[in-house]
Amino acid sequence: MPDKGKCLVVTGPTASGKSSLVMRIAEELNGEIVCMDSMQIYRGMDIGTAKPTPEDRRRVPHHMLDIADPDEAFSVAMWCERAEAEIRSILSRQRLPVIVGGTGLYLRALRHPMALGYSVSSPDIRGEMERLAETEEGKRTLHRRLAERDPRAAEKLHVNNVRRVIRALEVMEMTGKRFSEQAADSRPSPFDFVCFCLSMDRQVLYGRIDRRVHQMVEQGLVQEVKNLMASGVPGDAQSMQGIGYKEIIRHLKGEMSLDDSIREIQQNTRHYAKRQMTWFRREEEMHWLDAGSPDLAEQVLTQLKNGESL
Numbered sequence: 001m002p003d004k005g006k007c008l009v010v011t012g013p014t015a016s017g018k019s020s021l022v023m024r025i026a027e028e029l030n031g032e033i034v035c036m037d038s039m040q041i042y043r044g045m046d047i048g049t050a051k052p053t054p055e056d057r058r059r060v061p062h063h064m065l066d067i068a069d070p071d072e073a074f075s076v077a078m079w080c081e082r083a084e085a086e087i088r089s090i091l092s093r094q095r096l097p098v099i100v101g102g103t104g105l106y107l108r109a110l111r112h113p114m115a116l117g118y119s120v121s122s123p124d125i126r127g128e129m130e131r132l133a134e135t136e137e138g139k140r141t142l143h144r145r146l147a148e149r150d151p152r153a154a155e156k157l158h159v160n161n162v163r164r165v166i167r168a169l170e171v172m173e174m175t176g177k178r179f180s181e182q183a184a185d186s187r188p189s190p191f192d193f194v195c196f197c198l199s200m201d202r203q204v205l206y207g208r209i210d211r212r213v214h215q216m217v218e219q220g221l222v223q224e225v226k227n228l229m230a231s232g233v234p235g236d237a238q239s240m241q242g243i244g245y246k247e248i249i250r251h252l253k254g255e256m257s258l259d260d261s262i263r264e265i266q267q268n269t270r271h272y273a274k275r276q277m278t279w280f281r282r283e284e285e286m287h288w289l290d291a292g293s294p295d296l297a298e299q300v301l302t303q304l305k306n307g308e309s310l
Contacts, residue, residue, distance in 0.1 A: 004192045005091040009099045010300075011036070011107060011280060012198030013273035014050075015208040016291045021198070022100040023056055024297040029098070029304075032061040032090045034083055036101030036110075039242045041079065042070045044228060047221045048244035050212070063090075070228055070239040076109050083110060087191060099193075104279035111193055125173050129166045145169060152180035196300055197280045198291040205291075206270050213244070213266045222248055222258070243268045 008031065010022050026033055035041075039049040043066045052062055063086040068074045083106070087097045099110070132138040142165050147154035153168045168179035200208075225248040233240060235249050244265050251261040280286060287303060289296055 004190060005087065005097070007087060007097040007099055007191045007193050008304075009036075009107065009193050009195040010198070011100070011102055011104070011195065012291065013200070013205060013276040013280075014102050014269060015212050015273070016198040016200050016205060017296075018100050018102070018198060019050075019052060019056070021296050021300070022098050023060060025300055026060045026096070026098045028297070028301060029096045030094075031096035031098040032063065032093075034086055034090070034097050034099045035062060035064045036083070036099050036103055036106045037064075038074075038079070038103045038106065039239070040065050040101070041068045041074055042066070042072075042239045043068070044070055044231070045224070045239060045242075045245070047216050047219050047224045048242065048248075050216070068239075070233045071237050073238050076105055079106055080109050080113065084190070097191075102276050104276060104283070107195075107283070110191075111189055113189055126166060126170050129169060130162075133162045133166065139165075142166065142169065146179075150178040150180050153178065156180075193285075194287070194304065195283065195285060196287045196289055196303075197283070198289050198296075199277070200291040202274075205273060209269045209273060210266045213262055213269065216244065217258075217262060222251070225249060225252065243272055 008025070008029070010018050010025070012018050022031075022033060025031065033052075035052070037049065039045060040051050041064060042049070045051075051065060056062070057065075064079070064083055067082060083099075087099075090097045099107075101107075129142060133142055139159055139162055142162070143154060143157070143159040146157070146165055146168055149172060150168065154165075157164050157168065159165070171177075171179050221244060225245055228240070228245075229235065229249070229252070235246075240246060240249060247256075247261040247264045247268070250256050251258050256264070289299060293299060
């Protein structure tokens with residue numbers, strides 16, 4: 001059996017400094033960057049997704065950016081298929097795939113590919129359950145429904161983890177198979193991953209998030225959303241539900257002031273960062289890095305040389 005291709009992963013919460021770190025590492029290790037971000041896939045959504053700058057893209061090749069139209073639904077399975085193809089292409093050029101981003105579900109699906117589960121979707125089924133979940137009683141109803149059909153999955157999912165509860169029920173409706181049994185259909189990954197995750201003092205991270213949101217607005221986030229809406233992208237499109245876009249849409253509809261929308265973006269981003277850290281702490285074989293260290297790149301390179309061969 002041929003050796004698996006080696007990949008480097010750098011992940012962490014939003015605004016923790018992943019992009020600047022991987023630029024140095026990719027240049028040092030003859031790498032190309034594979035972006036692991038569920039919003040950066042969309043064309044025309046640049047400011048609110050904090051896409052790499054044109055200068056960075058010229059310095060190091062970037063992949064998995066601008067691969068979908070903003071009115072297009074894009075699944076985890078679609079992302080994995082495209083990402084795997086890009087990784088194989090990078091390896092064929094004798095270069096190192098450096099996977100960077102904060103979408104934990106993409107990372108898990110890439111490391112533990114599944115034949116089912118992530119690939120099936122039904123907007124009608126999901127929409128009905130999402131409407132039911134708008135109330136506390138509805139959330140409990142959905143969790144009870146899951147417990148009746150798949151006790152193992154329900155035991156692992158809190159009643160307030162609405163998205164995952166709905167996803168488990170949706171998959172069972174589409175496949176006729178318990179969600180907890182989906183792992184039986186997993187296949188080995190064709191790649192070996194060395195994973196690093198940035199951590200940062202929460203208050204420091206929150207301050208960085210707040211400043212980044214102000215920078216996005218100064219760079220033209222409101223106009224970016226206006227342009228998307230003017231081009232015909234519906235406000236309920238999957239892409240427009242991303243943090244930074246849904247709040248500006250409400251502002252443009254006159255439902256809140258710009259200052260209020262900025263505060264809401266900041267708050268929602270802070271909550272998202274907290275969820276990201278919870279997710280990454282559950283990932284196996286993760287090397288943790290203090291994002292506040294002045295020599296992060298050197299730490300990664302040293303660890304790779306001392307025991308994590310690429």
